[in-house]
Amino acid sequence: MNSRKVVFLFFSTMLVAAVGGTIVGVTLNYEAYVGDGFANFFFGLIWMLGACAAISATAQMGFFAYLTLNRLALSLFKTKKLWNRVQIFLVAFVFFDLFYFRYLAYASEGDSLAGYLITPTLLLIYAAIVAYFKQRETHSGAFIPALFFMYVITTIEWIPALIIPEVDGTSWVWIYLAPLLVANTWQLMALHRLQRK
Incomplete structure (x- = not known):
């Protein structure tokens, strides 16, 4: 990786995350954007693009933090097999944390635990799909690190949206997640392609 490729990765990640997050944001809040005329739609669109681009900066910090953590953990645990087991344990722990502790913190009377299982499960399925494609394009040892990252x-990057009280239903939870997923997927799949070049 040289500085030119890092700059390309930075700006391309920001662009795809801004576009992806804006599509989700406008879809979830369509009436708010279209209801008050073209000016409201235009400035709302610009604001949403900026907000999603800013969220992508969080994803980029998380990506480079993971690359550093991965190298540090490989030297600390001595074997890749042990580090992979730790990552699998952490994936399971975060899955449990995402549904059970959120249920304890936010469930109102009558809410079922099963309702809180949907989001972590869908996110895990998405992460596994991305990890599969990463493994297919690189090598078999890439699946667990890719799953862990995704x-x-x-x-971890999504936490600011998970802990704020609901302002406009639950839409901000998804508006915040969309650019993170797009940015992280893009970075993960672009890294080995840039290195090959």
Whole structure:
């Protein structure tokens, strides 16, 4: 990796995350954007693009933090097999944390635990799909680190949206998650392609 590729990765990640997050944001809040005329739609669109681009900066910090953590952990645990087991344990822990502790913290009377299982499960399925494609394009040892990054690191980056009280239903939880997922997927799949070049 040279500085030119790092700059390309930075700006391309910001662009795809801004576009992806804006599509989700406008879809979830369509009436708010279209209801008050073209000016409101235009400035709302610009604001949403800026907000999603800013969220992508969090994803980029998380990506480079994971790359550093991965190298540090490989030297600390001595074997890749042990570090992979630790990552699998952390994925399971975060999965449990995402549904059970959120249920304890936010469930109102009549809410079922099963309702809180949907989001962590869908996120895990998405992370596994991305990890599968990463493994297919690189090598078999890439699956667990990719799964860990897409699930655990994305969840850590998502925490600011998970802990704020609901302002506009639950839409901000998804508006915040969309650019994170797009940015992290893009970074993960672009890294080995840039290195090959």
